[in-house]
Amino acid sequence: MEFEIGIGKTARRAYGFDEVAIVPSRRTRDPEDVSIAWEIDAYTFGLPMMAAAMDAAVSPTTAIDVGKLGGLACLNLEGLWTRYEDPDPIYDEIAGLPDDKATRRMQELYAEPIREDLIGRRIHEIKAGGVVACASLTPQRVERYAKLVLEAELDILVIQGTVVSGEHVSSQHEPLNLKEFVPSFDIPVIVGGCASYATALHLMRTGAVGVLVGVGPGNACTSRGVLGVGVPQATAIADAAAARREHQHETGRYCHVIADGGMRTGGDIAKAIACGADAVMIGSPLTRSFEAPGRGYHWGMATFHPTLPRGARVKTQQVASLREIMVGPAHENDGTFNLFGALATSMATTGYETIKEFQKAELVIAPAIKTEGKTYQTQQRVGMGH
Numbered sequence: 001m002e003f004e005i006g007i008g009k010t011a012r013r014a015y016g017f018d019e020v021a022i023v024p025s026r027r028t029r030d031p032e033d034v035s036i037a038w039e040i041d042a043y044t045f046g047l048p049m050m051a052a053a054m055d056a057a058v059s060p061t062t063a064i065d066v067g068k069l070g071g072l073a074c075l076n077l078e079g080l081w082t083r084y085e086d087p088d089p090i091y092d093e094i095a096g097l098p099d100d101k102a103t104r105r106m107q108e109l110y111a112e113p114i115r116e117d118l119i120g121r122r123i124h125e126i127k128a129g130g131v132v133a134c135a136s137l138t139p140q141r142v143e144r145y146a147k148l149v150l151e152a153e154l155d156i157l158v159i160q161g162t163v164v165s166g167e168h169v170s171s172q173h174e175p176l177n178l179k180e181f182v183p184s185f186d187i188p189v190i191v192g193g194c195a196s197y198a199t200a201l202h203l204m205r206t207g208a209v210g211v212l213v214g215v216g217p218g219n220a221c222t223s224r225g226v227l228g229v230g231v232p233q234a235t236a237i238a239d240a241a242a243a244r245r246e247h248q249h250e251t252g253r254y255c256h257v258i259a260d261g262g263m264r265t266g267g268d269i270a271k272a273i274a275c276g277a278d279a280v281m282i283g284s285p286l287t288r289s290f291e292a293p294g295r296g297y298h299w300g301m302a303t304f305h306p307t308l309p310r311g312a313r314v315k316t317q318q319v320a321s322l323r324e325i326m327v328g329p330a331h332e333n334d335g336t337f338n339l340f341g342a343l344a345t346s347m348a349t350t351g352y353e354t355i356k357e358f359q360k361a362e363l364v365i366a367p368a369i370k371t372e373g374k375t376y377q378t379q380q381r382v383g384m385g386h
Helices: 060-068 088-096 099-109 116-128 139-151 178-184 197-204 233-251 266-275 322-327 339-350 375-380
Strands: 002-006 009-012 020-022 038-040 043-045 049-051 072-076 134-137 156-160 189-194 210-213 256-260 279-282 363-365
Touching: 020 266, 049 060, 060 072, 060 116, 060 322, 072 116, 088 099, 116 134, 116 139, 134 139, 139 156, 139 178, 178 189, 189 197, 189 256, 197 210, 197 233, 210 233, 233 256, 233 266, 256 266, 266 279, 266 339, 266 363, 322 339
Parallel strands: 049 072, 049 279, 072 134, 134 156, 156 189, 189 210, 210 256, 256 279
Antiparallel strands: 002 009, 020 363, 038 043
16 A cells, blocks of 8 residues: 655555564464474575674674574675684774774774685685585675685675665676676575565576565664665565565576564564565674674674765673574573574464465564553563563
């Protein structure tokens, strides 16, 4: 349904996770009978998740840890780990910066040139841990470093930016042609972000095995304020899922929809899947782990942009192990621990056995879902009142 916001200008109503809820079906299941496994290309993962390509969330070591817990972690090949031989002192400095100095100093720290030798070395470190190696590049640098990632035997490449389209136009330089690059590249490629049906469909038509859905919903991202661009995640995911159906009808190929950002709790992840996602990409929840390299801070990929930063360094605090955050056990009741145990329990509670079945769950518009009957929790700032 469209609404008139002025003469000759209409707009669609869009929804975020806090405005929708999953409706229980006529059936319930034993959680032990539920499968949350995720298969993409030739790889199978016990958890339908990617750790976001953000320096505060993923190091080679945490990539291995996430892999061993059943997920897939994506290393930023344009971040601290490929600019510095030993980034630990840089992380310490970033964690110690006052808020009013953080962005400017991070711009300086990220001005250090990318070292090509470190790209291969970091990929080898992850592969030595016996897990699937996944890493990201921005579209502007893909062709420059493509040969290096192949030589290092990367398993999955993510081409990621704030917004990525299948038809980038530039009068200044020859842009990356995704429709030519992706089918000819020797390893599977995931591309994104996007936030609309049309863009998702165009990205799927490049031959990508997955598309990232999300423009500006992340905890550290300020793109929606700086640029005024974005679509609330529930609507963006549902639109991309519709594009996936159209693409499969056109080609017979299934392209995975990966919800990227905006998820803090297990309930958010469950809603992302129910809206149509095959998997989720999360960053800030993982930066709360003791193993995270960010020292209890989180910042996005565009936070350190040299001329127009679109992110903030935010404090998340390290409160639990990576295992407790991802698969439990949970020792708090606010939904931020055992994220994927919560997903499995949500599926069981509503009667769905697999991720693909759960994508068909009924949803309702529910702006009061987090506050209805929660007066004491809200007043006391416990549980859902945090």
